[in-house]
Amino acid sequence: EGIIARFRTMAIHRGxxxxxxxxxxxxxxxxxxxxxxxVAVAIGFRSTNATAxxxxxxxxxxxxxxxxxxxxxxxxxxxxxxxxxxxxNALPLILLPLLSSAFVPVDGMPGWFQPIAEYQPFTPxxxxxxxxxxxxxxxxxxxxxxxxxxxxxxxxxxxxAAKFNSDPx
Numbered sequence: 001e002g003i004i005a006r007f008r009t010m011a012i013h014r015g016x017x018x019x020x021x022x023x024x025x026x027x028x029x030x031x032x033x034x035x036x037x038x039v040a041v042a043i044g045f046r047s048t049n050a051t052a053x054x055x056x057x058x059x060x061x062x063x064x065x066x067x068x069x070x071x072x073x074x075x076x077x078x079x080x081x082x083x084x085x086x087x088x089n090a091l092p093l094i095l096l097p098l099l100s101s102a103f104v105p106v107d108g109m110p111g112w113f114q115p116i117a118e119y120q121p122f123t124p125x126x127x128x129x130x131x132x133x134x135x136x137x138x139x140x141x142x143x144x145x146x147x148x149x150x151x152x153x154x155x156x157x158x159x160x161a162a163k164f165n166s167d168p169x
Contacts, residue, residue, distance in 0.1 A: 054132040058132040061149070068150070071155075106118050
Protein backbone atom coordinates (compact mmCIF):
# COMPACT_ATOMS: atom_id res chain seq x y z
CA GLU A 1 0.00 0.00 0.00
CA GLY A 2 2.85 2.41 0.74
CA ILE A 3 4.41 2.23 -2.70
CA ILE A 4 1.07 2.82 -4.42
CA ALA A 5 0.45 5.85 -2.21
CA ARG A 6 3.87 7.15 -3.25
CA PHE A 7 3.10 6.56 -6.94
CA ARG A 8 -0.14 8.50 -6.55
CA THR A 9 1.81 11.57 -5.36
CA MET A 10 4.31 11.42 -8.22
CA ALA A 11 3.88 13.16 -11.56
CA ILE A 12 3.15 9.97 -13.49
CA HIS A 13 0.08 8.87 -15.36
CA ARG A 14 -2.22 7.10 -12.90
CA GLY A 15 -2.89 4.26 -15.30
CA UNK A 16 0.80 3.45 -15.65
CA UNK A 17 0.75 1.68 -12.28
CA UNK A 18 -1.94 -0.71 -13.49
CA UNK A 19 -0.53 -1.11 -16.99
CA UNK A 20 2.94 -1.81 -15.60
CA UNK A 21 1.52 -4.46 -13.30
CA UNK A 22 -0.37 -6.10 -16.16
CA UNK A 23 2.66 -6.06 -18.47
CA UNK A 24 4.79 -7.68 -15.77
CA UNK A 25 2.17 -10.35 -15.10
CA UNK A 26 1.71 -11.09 -18.81
CA UNK A 27 5.48 -11.42 -19.28
CA UNK A 28 5.50 -13.86 -16.37
CA UNK A 29 2.66 -15.80 -18.02
CA UNK A 30 4.52 -15.89 -21.33
CA UNK A 31 7.60 -17.28 -19.59
CA UNK A 32 5.40 -19.96 -18.01
CA UNK A 33 3.84 -20.88 -21.37
CA UNK A 34 7.28 -21.14 -22.98
CA UNK A 35 8.51 -23.34 -20.13
CA UNK A 36 5.46 -25.62 -20.27
CA UNK A 37 5.75 -25.79 -24.06
CA UNK A 38 9.42 -26.74 -23.83
CA VAL A 39 8.61 -29.48 -21.32
CA ALA A 40 5.79 -30.73 -23.57
CA VAL A 41 8.16 -30.97 -26.54
CA ALA A 42 10.81 -32.62 -24.35
CA ILE A 43 8.39 -35.35 -23.25
CA GLY A 44 7.12 -36.03 -26.75
CA PHE A 45 4.50 -33.50 -27.95
CA ARG A 46 4.73 -33.09 -31.70
CA SER A 47 2.60 -30.97 -33.95
CA THR A 48 3.36 -32.59 -37.26
CA ASN A 49 1.05 -30.54 -39.45
CA ALA A 50 1.14 -27.07 -37.82
CA THR A 51 2.88 -24.36 -39.82
CA ALA A 52 4.98 -21.59 -38.33
CA UNK A 53 2.05 -19.22 -38.84
CA UNK A 54 -0.26 -21.54 -36.88
CA UNK A 55 2.30 -21.75 -34.05
CA UNK A 56 2.52 -17.96 -34.04
CA UNK A 57 -1.29 -17.67 -33.99
CA UNK A 58 -1.48 -20.12 -31.07
CA UNK A 59 1.14 -18.16 -29.16
CA UNK A 60 -0.69 -14.90 -29.92
CA UNK A 61 -3.96 -16.36 -28.64
CA UNK A 62 -2.27 -17.47 -25.42
CA UNK A 63 -0.80 -13.99 -24.92
CA UNK A 64 -4.16 -12.34 -25.60
CA UNK A 65 -5.84 -14.75 -23.18
CA UNK A 66 -3.22 -13.93 -20.53
CA UNK A 67 -3.86 -10.21 -21.02
CA UNK A 68 -7.62 -10.69 -20.64
CA UNK A 69 -7.40 -12.81 -17.52
CA UNK A 70 -4.78 -10.54 -15.99
CA UNK A 71 -7.03 -7.48 -16.36
CA UNK A 72 -9.91 -9.39 -14.76
CA UNK A 73 -7.61 -10.50 -11.93
CA UNK A 74 -6.44 -6.91 -11.40
CA UNK A 75 -10.07 -5.81 -11.05
CA UNK A 76 -10.73 -8.61 -8.58
CA UNK A 77 -7.65 -7.61 -6.61
CA UNK A 78 -8.72 -3.97 -6.47
CA UNK A 79 -12.11 -4.76 -5.00
CA UNK A 80 -10.57 -6.94 -2.32
CA UNK A 81 -10.26 -5.55 1.20
CA UNK A 82 -6.83 -7.15 1.81
CA UNK A 83 -4.11 -9.26 0.19
CA UNK A 84 -5.52 -12.56 1.42
CA UNK A 85 -8.92 -11.84 -0.10
CA UNK A 86 -7.26 -10.70 -3.34
CA UNK A 87 -5.45 -14.01 -3.70
CA UNK A 88 -8.66 -15.94 -3.08
CA ASN A 89 -11.00 -13.88 -5.28
CA ALA A 90 -9.52 -15.28 -8.49
CA LEU A 91 -9.96 -18.91 -7.41
CA PRO A 92 -13.17 -19.37 -9.45
CA LEU A 93 -11.12 -18.63 -12.58
CA ILE A 94 -9.01 -21.71 -11.81
CA LEU A 95 -12.11 -23.90 -12.09
CA LEU A 96 -13.12 -22.70 -15.56
CA PRO A 97 -10.62 -24.89 -17.50
CA LEU A 98 -11.92 -27.90 -15.59
CA LEU A 99 -15.46 -27.00 -16.68
CA SER A 100 -14.48 -26.67 -20.35
CA SER A 101 -13.65 -29.04 -23.19
CA ALA A 102 -10.03 -29.32 -22.03
CA PHE A 103 -10.38 -32.89 -20.77
CA VAL A 104 -13.73 -34.12 -22.10
CA PRO A 105 -15.39 -33.13 -25.40
CA VAL A 106 -18.53 -31.06 -24.86
CA ASP A 107 -20.59 -33.68 -26.73
CA GLY A 108 -19.51 -36.33 -24.19
CA MET A 109 -20.77 -34.34 -21.20
CA PRO A 110 -24.22 -34.71 -19.63
CA GLY A 111 -26.87 -32.68 -21.43
CA TRP A 112 -27.49 -30.30 -18.53
CA PHE A 113 -23.75 -29.53 -18.30
CA GLN A 114 -23.04 -28.92 -22.00
CA PRO A 115 -24.19 -25.25 -22.03
CA ILE A 116 -21.94 -24.50 -19.03
CA ALA A 117 -18.93 -25.96 -20.81
CA GLU A 118 -19.76 -24.50 -24.21
CA TYR A 119 -20.56 -20.91 -23.26
CA GLN A 120 -17.48 -19.87 -21.31
CA PRO A 121 -14.16 -18.40 -22.48
CA PHE A 122 -11.92 -21.45 -22.09
CA THR A 123 -13.74 -23.83 -24.44
CA PRO A 124 -13.37 -21.77 -27.65
CA UNK A 125 -9.77 -20.93 -26.75
CA UNK A 126 -8.92 -24.59 -26.15
CA UNK A 127 -10.67 -25.73 -29.32
CA UNK A 128 -8.85 -23.03 -31.32
CA UNK A 129 -5.48 -24.08 -29.90
CA UNK A 130 -6.27 -27.71 -30.72
CA UNK A 131 -7.20 -26.73 -34.24
CA UNK A 132 -4.06 -24.67 -34.77
CA UNK A 133 -1.60 -27.17 -33.31
CA UNK A 134 -3.25 -30.54 -33.94
CA UNK A 135 -5.12 -29.88 -37.17
CA UNK A 136 -8.65 -30.37 -35.83
CA UNK A 137 -11.57 -28.27 -37.02
CA UNK A 138 -11.63 -24.75 -35.56
CA UNK A 139 -14.98 -23.64 -36.96
CA UNK A 140 -16.31 -20.52 -35.26
CA UNK A 141 -14.21 -21.08 -32.12
CA UNK A 142 -11.39 -18.84 -33.34
CA UNK A 143 -13.64 -15.81 -33.56
CA UNK A 144 -15.34 -16.67 -30.28
CA UNK A 145 -11.98 -16.98 -28.53
CA UNK A 146 -10.87 -13.61 -29.88
CA UNK A 147 -14.17 -12.01 -28.87
CA UNK A 148 -13.92 -13.44 -25.34
CA UNK A 149 -10.32 -12.25 -24.99
CA UNK A 150 -10.98 -8.73 -26.25
CA UNK A 151 -14.24 -8.44 -24.30
CA UNK A 152 -12.70 -9.61 -21.03
CA UNK A 153 -9.62 -7.43 -21.51
CA UNK A 154 -11.69 -4.31 -22.18
CA UNK A 155 -14.09 -5.07 -19.32
CA UNK A 156 -11.20 -5.76 -16.94
CA UNK A 157 -9.32 -2.63 -18.00
CA UNK A 158 -12.28 -0.28 -17.51
CA UNK A 159 -13.29 -1.98 -14.26
CA UNK A 160 -9.73 -1.78 -12.90
CA ALA A 161 -9.17 1.79 -14.04
CA ALA A 162 -12.48 2.97 -12.55
CA LYS A 163 -11.78 1.24 -9.24
CA PHE A 164 -8.16 2.45 -9.10
CA ASN A 165 -9.08 6.06 -9.93
CA SER A 166 -11.97 6.17 -7.45
CA ASP A 167 -10.01 4.65 -4.56
CA PRO A 168 -9.05 7.46 -2.16
CA UNK A 169 -6.20 5.48 -0.55
